[in-house]
Amino acid sequence: MKEGPDIAQIGALIGDPARANMLAALTGGRALTATELAGVGGITLQTASTHLAKLEAGGLLSQRKQGRHRYFTLADEAAAxxxxxxxxxxxxxxxxxxxxxxxxxxxxxxxxxxxxxxxxxxxxxxxxxxxxxxxxxxxxxxxxxxxxxxxxxxxxxxxxxxxxxxxxxxxxxxxxxxxxxxxxxxxxxxxxxxxxxxxxxxxxxxxxxxxxxxxxxxxxxxxxxxxx
Amino acid sequence: MKEGPDIAQIGALIGDPARANMLAALTGGRALTATELAGVGGITLQTASTHLAKLEAGGLLSQRKQGRHRYFTLADEAAAxxxxxxxxxxxxxxxxxxxxxxxxxxxxxxxxxxxxxxxxxxxxxxxxxxxxxxxxxxxxxxxxxxxxxxxxxxxxxxxxxxxxxxxxxxxxxxxxxxxxxxxxxxxxxxxxxxxxxxxxxxxxxxxxxxxxxxxxxxxxxxxxxxxx
DNA sequence: TTCATAGTTCGATCGTAACCGAAGCATTGT
DNA sequence: ACAATGCTTCGGTTACGATCGAACTATGAA
Structure with a gap:
């Protein structure tokens, strides 16, 4: 019974409160830095960094670095x-x-x-x-x-x-x-x-x-x- | 920054592999018993029972008991x-x-x-x-x-x-x-x-x-x- | 009644992942 | 060159939840 796409993976991705808060914040449309997202997630920068890496690997987020900042946005309209x-x-x-x-x-x-x-x-x-x-x-x-x-x-x-x-x-x-x-x-x-x-x-x-x-x-x- | 609906809750609900497998199986449309769902989830009946209770509490599933069986389906079309x-x-x-x-x-x-x-x-x-x-x-x-x-x-x-x-x-x-x-x-x-x-x-x-x-x-x- | 099947609840174990401190890069500014 | 800021990586701790055995309830069959 292992047919079809793996919804558990993205479910788990969204299922963590800190990550969910970050994603919800990004629905606001503006690109946010890792530090800002750590704030909305209520966690330290280190933890946020690993969360963001996971979200990006899962295809929910995309980042572009600009200077010494890293701006994150939702990957695309489908993710939004x-x-x-x-x-x-x-x-x-x-x-x-x-x-x-x-x-x-x-x-x-x-x-x-x-x-x-x-x-x-x-x-x-x-x-x-x-x-x-x-x-x-x-x-x-x-x-x-x-x-x-x-x-x-x-x-x-x-x-x-x-x-x-x-x-x-x-x-x-x-x-x-x-x-x-x-x-x-x-x-x-x-x-x-x-x-x-x-x-x-x-x-x-x-x-x-x-x-x-x-x-x-x-x-x-x-x-x-x-x-x- | 705690505005709006709580997506982490249902994300976490779907995020567990066993639960995700059960939900995917129920997308097939027919009502399944707890034992059958335990099978598709690859877990024992006890574990499945707690999972199903959580999914129902989360509004994803609904059950109707019939004799000594308990049939589960997706709660409604929105859940599907x-x-x-x-x-x-x-x-x-x-x-x-x-x-x-x-x-x-x-x-x-x-x-x-x-x-x-x-x-x-x-x-x-x-x-x-x-x-x-x-x-x-x-x-x-x-x-x-x-x-x-x-x-x-x-x-x-x-x-x-x-x-x-x-x-x-x-x-x-x-x-x-x-x-x-x-x-x-x-x-x-x-x-x-x-x-x-x-x-x-x-x-x-x-x-x-x-x-x-x-x-x-x-x-x-x-x-x-x-x-x- | 007794037995069998279906399911829930309890208790304990165990694994995983979230978390943070500390150290390490990278970029910018002075 | 040096300091400061932004972020990542590593290591170790901790907590939560998935898991199952065992005991318990409920429905149906013999």
Missing amino acids: RLIESMMGFAAGRGHLRHRPGPKEPALRKARICYDHLAGDYGVRMLDSLIASGAIEAVGEGLALTEKGESDLARIGIDVGNLRSSRRPLCRSCLDWSERRAHLAGSLGKALLASFLDKGWARRTAESRSITFSPEGDRQFLRLFPVEM | RLIESMMGFAAGRGHLRHRPGPKEPALRKARICYDHLAGDYGVRMLDSLIASGAIEAVGEGLALTEKGESDLARIGIDVGNLRSSRRPLCRSCLDWSERRAHLAGSLGKALLASFLDKGWARRTAESRSITFSPEGDRQFLRLFPVEM
């Missing part, structure tokens, strides 16, 4: 989606790490999921794009319409440019806090990037959460209204 | 999809449990994935359904067309009946051996059930693989041709 899907499953079963803390609400409102917007705002954005006919939804699949392409051009997003990448334009990603889909893919990435670029929102220092400025908040809600 | 997605990731990284064995080819050709057809035949079936216009694909999403509904009625599948269930009709599921999508959802389940019912194929005793009879093989290939 695996972690996110595990979060979704865990959240659905009530496996939370503690009772909701002070930072929790901010995290539920808007956060980074690898490289796109998640949380209440992420779900709202996708809902609004579908309601306005910019994106067409079939089952779990998403496709940008012609109307969507021109709508997006108007707010400064060049879709033609995004198409050239091998990565899918639209992808739906299950949000673990909202339990509904939000927009991933290169378009999801581009939208978040534009919000940050416009100064509507910024990433918080040591967390996955995203904070909107009062002005940015207003613009965002105007751009992506909820239908009644 | 989590396992499958981990298999997909593991296979993509080359984390195999051994060099391809004798049973491997049969498994790659046709196997059960929770309750629907997977492997080469599963992928072929979906490809053919899309090519014939029975199913429309948008991104990762799948939708049955009117033509598809009448096509299916002709081979004895009542789609209206399936729609009444809360479960989605069409779902795409990533195949770990083919690395492409096959058809899941209640329609995927119904199709496999009809093949088994017609005697075209049958499940093998102790494995996830499915064997087609010569006649069933011919019928299947006629029904789901590959376009050139």
